[in-house]
Amino acid sequence: MRLEPRAERSLLLTLGFPLLALMAAGLFAAVLVMLAGANPFTVFALILKGSLGSRFALMETLTRATPLIFTGLAAAVAFRAKLWNIGGEAQFYAGAVMTVVFGTGLLPLPAPLLIPVLMFAAMLGGAAILYAPAFLKTRFGVDEVVTTLLFNFIFLLFVSLLLEGPLKDPMGLGWPQSKKVIADAQLPRLMKGLRLHWGFVLALTAAFVVWFIDRRTVLGYEMRAVGHNAKAAHFAGIPVARVIAKTALISGGLAALGGFSEVAGLKGNLTLDLSPGFGYTGIVVAMLALLNPLGVIAAAVFVAAVFVGADAMSRSAGVPSYIAHVMVAASLLTMVTAVMFTRHRLRWR
Amino acid sequence: MTASTTAQPESVLRLSRITKRFGALIANDAISLDVKEGEIVGLLGENGAGKTTLMSILFGHYLADEGEITVRGEALPPGSPHAAIAAGIGMVHQHFTLADNLPVLDNIILGAEPLWQLTSARGAARARVHRLAQDFGLEVDPDAVVAGLTVGERQRVEILKALYREARILILDEPTAVLTPQESASLFATLKRFVAHGLSVIFISHKLSEILAACERVYVLRSGTLVAERAVAGTSRAELAELMVGRPLPQPKVEPRAAGEVVLELHDISANRGAHWLRNVGLELRAGEILGVAGVSGNGQTLLADVISGTLLPATGTVVVAGAAIAQPTPRRMVTMGVGRIPEDRHSEGLIGDMSITENVMAETYDAPPFSRRGLIDWRAARAAAEQAVAAYQVKCQGLDGPVRLLSGGNMQKLILGRVMARSPRVVLANQPTRGLDVGAVAYVHEQLLAARARGAGILLISEDLEEMLSLADRIAVIHRGHLSAPLARAGLSIGELGLMMAGHGSGGDVHAA
Numbered sequence: 001m002r003l004e005p006r007a008e009r010s011l012l013l014t015l016g017f018p019l020l021a022l023m024a025a026g027l028f029a030a031v032l033v034m035l036a037g038a039n040p041f042t043v044f045a046l047i048l049k050g051s052l053g054s055r056f057a058l059m060e061t062l063t064r065a066t067p068l069i070f071t072g073l074a075a076a077v078a079f080r081a082k083l084w085n086i087g088g089e090a091q092f093y094a095g096a097v098m099t100v101v102f103g104t105g106l107l108p109l110p111a112p113l114l115i116p117v118l119m120f121a122a123m124l125g126g127a128a129i130l131y132a133p134a135f136l137k138t139r140f141g142v143d144e145v146v147t148t149l150l151f152n153f154i155f156l157l158f159v160s161l162l163l164e165g166p167l168k169d170p171m172g173l174g175w176p177q178s179k180k181v182i183a184d185a186q187l188p189r190l191m192k193g194l195r196l197h198w199g200f201v202l203a204l205t206a207a208f209v210v211w212f213i214d215r216r217t218v219l220g221y222e223m224r225a226v227g228h229n230a231k232a233a234h235f236a237g238i239p240v241a242r243v244i245a246k247t248a249l250i251s252g253g254l255a256a257l258g259g260f261s262e263v264a265g266l267k268g269n270l271t272l273d274l275s276p277g278f279g280y281t282g283i284v285v286a287m288l289a290l291l292n293p294l295g296v297i298a299a300a301v302f303v304a305a306v307f308v309g310a311d312a313m314s315r316s317a318g319v320p321s322y323i324a325h326v327m328v329a330a331s332l333l334t335m336v337t338a339v340m341f342t343r344h345r346l347r348w349r
Numbered sequence: 350m351t352a353s354t355t356a357q358p359e360s361v362l363r364l365s366r367i368t369k370r371f372g373a374l375i376a377n378d379a380i381s382l383d384v385k386e387g388e389i390v391g392l393l394g395e396n397g398a399g400k401t402t403l404m405s406i407l408f409g410h411y412l413a414d415e416g417e418i419t420v421r422g423e424a425l426p427p428g429s430p431h432a433a434i435a436a437g438i439g440m441v442h443q444h445f446t447l448a449d450n451l452p453v454l455d456n457i458i459l460g461a462e463p464l465w466q467l468t469s470a471r472g473a474a475r476a477r478v479h480r481l482a483q484d485f486g487l488e489v490d491p492d493a494v495v496a497g498l499t500v501g502e503r504q505r506v507e508i509l510k511a512l513y514r515e516a517r518i519l520i521l522d523e524p525t526a527v528l529t530p531q532e533s534a535s536l537f538a539t540l541k542r543f544v545a546h547g548l549s550v551i552f553i554s555h556k557l558s559e560i561l562a563a564c565e566r567v568y569v570l571r572s573g574t575l576v577a578e579r580a581v582a583g584t585s586r587a588e589l590a591e592l593m594v595g596r597p598l599p600q601p602k603v604e605p606r607a608a609g610e611v612v613l614e615l616h617d618i619s620a621n622r623g624a625h626w627l628r629n630v631g632l633e634l635r636a637g638e639i640l641g642v643a644g645v646s647g648n649g650q651t652l653l654a655d656v657i658s659g660t661l662l663p664a665t666g667t668v669v670v671a672g673a674a675i676a677q678p679t680p681r682r683m684v685t686m687g688v689g690r691i692p693e694d695r696h697s698e699g700l701i702g703d704m705s706i707t708e709n710v711m712a713e714t715y716d717a718p719p720f721s722r723r724g725l726i727d728w729r730a731a732r733a734a735a736e737q738a739v740a741a742y743q744v745k746c747q748g749l750d751g752p753v754r755l756l757s758g759g760n761m762q763k764l765i766l767g768r769v770m771a772r773s774p775r776v777v778l779a780n781q782p783t784r785g786l787d788v789g790a791v792a793y794v795h796e797q798l799l800a801a802r803a804r805g806a807g808i809l810l811i812s813e814d815l816e817e818m819l820s821l822a823d824r825i826a827v828i829h830r831g832h833l834s835a836p837l838a839r840a841g842l843s844i845g846e847l848g849l850m851m852a853g854h855g856s857g858g859d860v861h862a863a
């Protein structure tokens with residue numbers, strides 16, 4: 001048994017294998033559902049209904065997808081340049097911290113001014129957090145996987161410290177939570193009575209901007225060149241260290257925008273459970289999207305749908321909503337396998 | 350079995366009608382050949398002619414679509430390297446497969462012992478390695494760590510590895526690519542000892558002189574088909590060349606030309622990277638000349654090239670291009686000063702394999718018009734430049750958007766030539782510009798270097814191929830342990846003399862002088 005590279009990749013393969021991959025992941029989840037004593041068809045129907053089956057469900061899914069688009073883009077941008085940013089979680093919280101620092105009354109500006117200022121501040125916070133590991137990587141060769149990953153824990157403890165101290169809401173009945181952002185700092189809902197907010201539009205815009213940077217700008221070209229072959233990029237005269245630094249600023253800024261959008265658009269304040277691992281799930285989203293910025297939108301909606309649908313399903317079918325984690329993880333594995341098969345063919349003997 | 354007698358020796362290996370297709374490409378088309386006991390058989394062909402594919406099938410890395418292989422009359426199970434080794438076939442790859450951090454002895458026994466065995470019989474292994482080394486003249490210290498060995502010594506370890514596995518048929522894939530002429534001669538002597546002991550050798554090469562020097566019989570492959578089988582005694586260099594390429598080959602014609610003003614100067618350049626040094630190197634390159642730098646690989650030519658390419662900052666000394674001293678040489682600075690750079694390693698430095706032809710053609714000048722304005726890339730201009738480079742430098746490709754890694758070595762080099770020469774550089778740094786290329790591509794690269802010389806560029810040619818050096822360069826300097834000798838006029842220099850200088854024996858005068 002061996003793998004041989006395929007000479008050409010047909011469209012059928014490129015689309016067919018990922019589809020097969022999702023089906024395989026579903027099959028795997030079905031086995032677990034049966035072990036839990038439920039009928040997989042009912043369970044999948046419930047997940048589908050709970051995530052996409054009604055206007056309300058669909059809006060809930062898109063609301064959940066919003067932060068994932070941001071963190072997914074953050075991972076995709078960095079990974080394309082082979083900057084392994086595992087610190088999306090810290091950068092996400094950095095954006096949220098900046099939003100509550102400046103958005104809870106410190107800057108009494110009208111909304112059209114305050115919101116851009118808060119976005120900028122949030123991006124600055126996230127960018128700064130990833131800039132340090134990128135500098136250590138290019139200057140001293142420190143592995144950014146280790147630094148960004150470990151910094152997540154440090155920063156979460158720092159947020160906890162802030163919420164017990166300077167940022168603690170005096171009216172919060174002792175809970176570790178910040179004050180609510182002022183009305184001018186809030187992102188409006190897209191429609192009355194919905195939870196879906198302008199953060200979603202912002203996320204879609206960000207995806208298109210990233211796509212534009214990648215395809216049309218000098219910076220995008222440099223980032224791809226560095227990602228594919230840093231040595232050749234250096235030889236050709238591309239300033240590799242500077243490109244990695246710029247990548248870090250963009251990637252950190254994108255993850256931080258997710259934190260801003262979640263606080264200013266949905267939650268209103270900062271708590272320690274603002275993110276149920278959006279930073280990490282963003283990596284999964286980016287990988288499922290094969291690092292394509294527009295693909296990130298689809299991947300984020302898919303992952304969000306699985307989580308939202310599984311929540312709804314577990315309420316009525318009694319299968320634990322953890323099945324969502326299994327489904328997402330399994331689809332990642334099968335997707336990676338599928339990508340390999342679009343590029344290689346399996347030969348027996 | 351006794352060693353070969355004067356009677357007709359029997360075939361130990363027979364390949365019959367081996368066919369291998371990759372999609373529409375026929376890499377091997379019904380190739381039959383046989384190898385007799387105690388002979389050295391050459392396998393001659395350009396890159397891409399199918400030599401490596403054929404040997405990969407023999408060694409079980411690939412599966413033939415048709416045909417069969419017999420060793421000593423018994424069919425060899427296809428697709429199994431284990432079966433090939435068990436049948437006594439040993440392979441010495443072009444790129445060594447040694448663990449640098451382990452001693453020689455460990456490298457030799459690595460993989461030859463069962464995995465589930467707690468003790469390793471090192472004493473017995475050492476004795477066997479010692480005996481093999483003595484029998485065949487392959488002296489190497491079994492306790493030396495591989496990282497500290499010269500390339501020639503590493504090759505000996507690779508050969509010992511195959512012999513240790515009781516190989517009776519040894520396949521050597523382009524074994525002289527990394528050796529000095531003297532080392533090659535010693536390798537050929539070793540091969541003669543093998544056949545005297547009744548072993549058989551398949552010698553793969555695209556260098557005619559080596560085939561003629563080492564082999565008794567030669568098979569010539571061209572685009573996947575076997576075009577000829579010749580006894581070396583009854584053929585000539587010209588005939589083999591024509592068989593291999595399919596047409597008569599032009600010899601590079603070097604028109605005499607007076608050298609002009611100095612275009613590149615190095616003063617007292619010292620640099621180091623790891624254990625490699627460049628010590629107080631000085632040189633002057635003039636317009637309209639080719640200055641050759643000969644040397645065994647690892648003596649500092651990579652550092653010299655990197656300094657001129659702008660990828661290595663020298664510790665001392667100055668680089669002067671066209672009269673202007675360059676304070677901090679960077680790749681971009683050197684490019685804008687009119688230095689065209691053909692790097693040693695096309696794959697890791699010259700091109701970005703996963704990016705398209707267009708993206709690679711623009712790589713050195715992407716952030717200036719016409720390729721980009723105000724941070725935005727003008728893909729139309731980039732494509733136009735790529736189209737021009739592909740057409741002008743005869744790059745064979747299936748469109749400008751495919752990844753560069755799908756191109757053959759020769760076409761990659763043509764693409765780099767297109768990128769470099771499009772700007773009519775004052776200085777051309779050509780570092781091993783023909784390494785690993787087939788004869789046709791080599792001739793093309795030579796033609797282009799001579800064209801640049803005729804146009805008035807100064808060309809610094811760094812090469813380990815002495816024939817190339819002697820046929821192209823106006824003056825030749827030798828680099829040894831980081832010192833660059835004063836250049837000598839080509840007229841009157843011989844390969845033998847150069848070889849001695851490359852080994853560190855200066856020929857008259859002070860070799861270390863700047």
